Amino acid sequence: MQFFKYTVIRLALFFVVFLPLVVLLRWPIFTAGLVALLIAFALSYLFLNKLRLAANTDVQKMFNSKGPKKSKQDLDDEAAEDRFLDGEK
Secondary structure, X not given: OHHHHHHHHHHHHHHHHHHXXXXXXXXXXXXXXXXXXXXXXXXXXXXXXXXXXXXXXXXXXXXXXXXXXXXXXXXXXXXXXXXXXXXHO
16 A cells, blocks of 8 residues: 555646646656656655655565465365376476
8 A cells, every 4th residue: 555655746846847837837847857857756766755765665565475275175186187297208
């Protein structure tokens, strides 16, 4: 959940800078996008450190999870399949 909050806040920072540059100052979209990207990155790095670390922890947990555990039936089925395939050789 922290990853989602961090992403939404960073996107909001980006658009808070991007939209005035494009709409009010009539900057080219590419230039405004680069400037907004740099400013949003700097602000989020400086002021959202706790949220960034919490989001990092969430992502780390997601990638370290082993997934659903196999039941005994699944393990027995795999063993039978392995025995069958080994017998064909």
